[in-house]
Amino acid sequence: xxxxxxxxxxxxxxxxxxxxEVRALTGAESRVYNFSAGPSMMPLDVLLDVQTEMxxxxxxxxxxxxxxxxxxxxxxxxxxxxxxMRDLLKIPDDYKVIFLQGGATLQxxxxxxxxxxxxxxxxxxxxxxxQWGEKAMQEANKYGKGVAACNTKATKFTTIxxxxxxxxxxxxxxxxxxxxxxxxxxxxHSTPDVKAPLVADxxxxxxxxxxxxxxxACIYAGLQKNLGPAGCVAAIMSPEYASGKHEQKLCPTYCxxxxxxxxxxxxxxxxxxxxxxxxxxxxxxxxxGGVAHWNELSDKKAGMIYRTIDESNGFYTAxxxxxxxxxxxxxxxxxxDDPALTKKFLEDAKKxxxxxxxxxxxxxxxxxxxxxxxxxxxxxxxxxxMKSFMDENRK
Amino acid sequence: xxxxxxxxxxxxxxxxxxxxEVRALTGAESRVYNFSAGPSMMPLDVLLDVQTEMxxxxxxxxxxxxxxxxxxxxxxxxxxxxxxMRDLLKIPDDYKVIFLQGGATLQxxxxxxxxxxxxxxxxxxxxxxxQWGEKAMQEANKYGKGVAACNTKATKFTTIxxxxxxxxxxxxxxxxxxxxxxxxxxxxHSTPDVKAPLVADxxxxxxxxxxxxxxxACIYAGLQKNLGPAGCVAAIMSPEYASGKHEQKLCPTYCxxxxxxxxxxxxxxxxxxxxxxxxxxxxxxxxxGGVAHWNELSDKKAGMIYRTIDESNGFYTAxxxxxxxxxxxxxxxxxxDDPALTKKFLEDAKKxxxxxxxxxxxxxxxxxxxxxxxxxxxxxxxxxxMKSFMDENRK
Numbered sequence: 001x002x003x004x005x006x007x008x009x010x011x012x013x014x015x016x017x018x019x020x021e022v023r024a025l026t027g028a029e030s031r032v033y034n035f036s037a038g039p040s041m042m043p044l045d046v047l048l049d050v051q052t053e054m055x056x057x058x059x060x061x062x063x064x065x066x067x068x069x070x071x072x073x074x075x076x077x078x079x080x081x082x083x084x085m086r087d088l089l090k091i092p093d094d095y096k097v098i099f100l101q102g103g104a105t106l107q108x109x110x111x112x113x114x115x116x117x118x119x120x121x122x123x124x125x126x127x128x129x130x131q132w133g134e135k136a137m138q139e140a141n142k143y144g145k146g147v148a149a150c151n152t153k154a155t156k157f158t159t160i161x162x163x164x165x166x167x168x169x170x171x172x173x174x175x176x177x178x179x180x181x182x183x184x185x186x187x188x189h190s191t192p193d194v195k196a197p198l199v200a201d202x203x204x205x206x207x208x209x210x211x212x213x214x215x216x217a218c219i220y221a222g223l224q225k226n227l228g229p230a231g232c233v234a235a236i237m238s239p240e241y242a243s244g245k246h247e248q249k250l251c252p253t254y255c256x257x258x259x260x261x262x263x264x265x266x267x268x269x270x271x272x273x274x275x276x277x278x279x280x281x282x283x284x285x286x287x288x289g290g291v292a293h294w295n296e297l298s299d300k301k302a303g304m305i306y307r308t309i310d311e312s313n314g315f316y317t318a319x320x321x322x323x324x325x326x327x328x329x330x331x332x333x334x335x336x337d338d339p340a341l342t343k344k345f346l347e348d349a350k351k352x353x354x355x356x357x358x359x360x361x362x363x364x365x366x367x368x369x370x371x372x373x374x375x376x377x378x379x380x381x382x383x384x385x386m387k388s389f390m391d392e393n394r395k
Numbered sequence: 396x397x398x399x400x401x402x403x404x405x406x407x408x409x410x411x412x413x414x415x416e417v418r419a420l421t422g423a424e425s426r427v428y429n430f431s432a433g434p435s436m437m438p439l440d441v442l443l444d445v446q447t448e449m450x451x452x453x454x455x456x457x458x459x460x461x462x463x464x465x466x467x468x469x470x471x472x473x474x475x476x477x478x479x480m481r482d483l484l485k486i487p488d489d490y491k492v493i494f495l496q497g498g499a500t501l502q503x504x505x506x507x508x509x510x511x512x513x514x515x516x517x518x519x520x521x522x523x524x525x526q527w528g529e530k531a532m533q534e535a536n537k538y539g540k541g542v543a544a545c546n547t548k549a550t551k552f553t554t555i556x557x558x559x560x561x562x563x564x565x566x567x568x569x570x571x572x573x574x575x576x577x578x579x580x581x582x583x584h585s586t587p588d589v590k591a592p593l594v595a596d597x598x599x600x601x602x603x604x605x606x607x608x609x610x611x612a613c614i615y616a617g618l619q620k621n622l623g624p625a626g627c628v629a630a631i632m633s634p635e636y637a638s639g640k641h642e643q644k645l646c647p648t649y650c651x652x653x654x655x656x657x658x659x660x661x662x663x664x665x666x667x668x669x670x671x672x673x674x675x676x677x678x679x680x681x682x683x684g685g686v687a688h689w690n691e692l693s694d695k696k697a698g699m700i701y702r703t704i705d706e707s708n709g710f711y712t713a714x715x716x717x718x719x720x721x722x723x724x725x726x727x728x729x730x731x732d733d734p735a736l737t738k739k740f741l742e743d744a745k746k747x748x749x750x751x752x753x754x755x756x757x758x759x760x761x762x763x764x765x766x767x768x769x770x771x772x773x774x775x776x777x778x779x780x781m782k783s784f785m786d787e788n789r790k
Contacts, residue, residue: 027448027450028450039463039464042458042460051449054446054449055426056422059425061426062426065434065623065625065672066434066436068433101496101498101501103649106647106650108648139647142644224664229460229667230464231496252503253500254501255501255647267500268500269619270626272434273668274666274668361465
C-alpha cells in the first residue's frame, strides 16, 4: 500500500497514486514530446502495460519476448492482433494479413517478386511523389521494369500531380503509390483510381484514417510510426496476390507472400515482441474509439500547426502544396530557411520539452511528425512555442 | 521509501528490498523455468533493466523504442553493442559486423545472393546435419546449386559424419554448416576444416563459446536464443564478402551485405528495440565474465542432464551420437518414446515450474533447451525432477 492508501500491486497502480515518488518508479514523470519521423512516440498507456508485463505476461511466468512463438499464449496474442487490425480497418474477409520483417525496403523487392511473375508481366507503374516511391521504383528495375507514371522530383517532391497527368503503361502488372512521404510531408488524401492492380506503401500513415482496402491488390506498412517499434511490416493483400499466382521463380522463400500467408506469418520465428506491442496498440485503439479517434485527432493536430504556419505572414513557410500536405509530417522553414534561426528554434524547443524537430538530413529546416502517439498536449505546446518564437524573433 | 527503510526510486531498487509486495511490482516473483527452443529465457537482470528504462531511457525522456535510429542516443547504443560483441567474440578488426531482419531464413537467401555472383561461381557445399541446414541448401538451389557434402537425414539427423567422409565440390563458392541444429540437438564442437569459404549458421549457439571467426567467410545468427528477442540477425563477414565482389546482380537491396556494411546497418530503419536488448545482454555478459562464463555454465548445465540420461539405465534415451550432442538443446525420449509417460512428464513438470519441454513437433519426445538465459537453478530443478519422475514411474 502506498501512503495515500491505494494498493500498489502493479506498475499501472503505481502510476495512479497521488504520490510523485511512487509514480516516478515507472519513469513516466519527465517524459519529453518527441516529434521523430519514426521510430516515434507511443501512447503512454501502452508503454505502461508493456512495462507492467515485462517480466511476467498475464501470469504466464514469462516475458512475451521469452515465449515460444508456437506457444498458446503467443498464438493468442498474434491472432487477437490480426482480428483487431481486421476490425479496425474493415479488412475484407478474403484478404490476407501477414507480418514480415525487413521494413518497407524489403517490400520494395517483395512487390516485384510477388507481382511480376504472373500473366500481367513485369512492368510496374510508380507514382513517384517522394524519395520512398523513387526507391521502390528503382528496386522494381532489378526484377522487371519500374516506370514513373508521374515524378515530382523536379518540384522537390512538394506536389501530387492531377490523375489526368499520370502516364500509365497499358497492361501494367501494378500501380504503386506511397500514401505518405515522410521526408517531404506529401500525403495522398484519396485512393488513386487506376486500372492496374493498386499497391500502397502506407508505412507512415497507416492506422491514421480509414482505408479503402478492397481497391488495393496490396497494402504494406512498417509499424514504427503509428503502431509500434521498428522491426515489423504489416501487409494486406487480395486473395489473388496471396495465392502465389504472380510470384516470380526467384522469389526468396522469406519474401513470398504466399508462404507467409499459408503459415500465418510463422514460416520462421516472427518478431514476437514487436508483434505483441502492435497488439497492445491495436487494443488501445479499440478502447479509445477506433481509427475515427486517430483521424479526428490528426485533423486537429495537423490543422493547428498548418494554421500557425499560414497565419505567420511568411515567418514560417510550408513548402508542400496545400492539397498534398501530410497530416503525419509537417515540414516547414523559418524566414526563408535561415540557418541561425533554425538552429535557435531547435535549441529553444528543447527547453520546453519539444525534441527531434530537425528536418530530414536531405532537406533541412524543421519537421514536426504528428503520429498517433503524439498527444494533443504535445502539439499544443509546440504551437504555443512556435507563436512565441515568432514574436521574439521576427525582425 | 519502502517500509524496510530502503529508498525505492527505480524498479531495480524495488527488486532489492526485503518486501515481497514491493518486489512483486516488477513481476519478478513467480517466474517459471522456460525451456523453449527459442525465443527463450532472458537473464533476469537484463529484463529488469529494460523494464526500468521502458518509459525513459537514461533520462532521455523517451523509450528506446520511440527514439529515432539516427539520434545520438540510439547511435551510441548501437555502437556500444557492436564494440561489445567484437570484444566478447574477439572479432578481427577488418571483419564487418552487421544487423539485419528476416531471421536465418532470409540469410539462407542472402548467402547465395552475396556469395554466388563472384569469380568462385555459384555452387555451394552444404554440411546437412539437420532441418535448418537442409533448408539453407534448398534455398541455394534457387540462385545456383546447393550440394550436400554430407547429409545425415537417413540417420534422422543424429550424427555428424567424419570430415574424411564429406564430399566436396572442387572450387565451390562456399561450404555452409549449421553450428547447432535446434530440432534434433546436434552441435559441431570444432570448426570444420575445409578449403571453400566457410559459412556458419550459428543461430542457436552464438555467444555460448569462443568462435574461430577468422576461419569463416561469414557467420550469421538470429538473436532469439542467447542474445535477445526474435527479429534481428547478427552477421559477421570477412572484408572480401562485405565488399560486394561476390554479390549477384539480382540481390535485393535489403539483402546486400555490402549495403548493410556501408550504412552501419542503417540503410533503412533497423529493429532498434531488439538491438538495444541485445546491447543489454552483451553488457551483462561482459559484467559476469564474458563468453567464458557462458561456456562453463553450458558445460555444467548440459553435462548434468546428459549424465542423468546416461545413468538412467534406459529410462531416458538421448538419440544423438555422443560426439555430436548439443549443449544448447537436449532432446530425449522416455522409455522408448512412451506417449503416456511423455504426456505425464510434461504435465508433472509444470507443477514444479518447468515449462516448454515438449520436443519439436517433427520429432516428439522431450527437448530441454539450455540457452544462456536459463539459470543453473532451473537446470538443477529439471535434473531433480527427472530423477524423481524416473523413480516414480519406472516399471
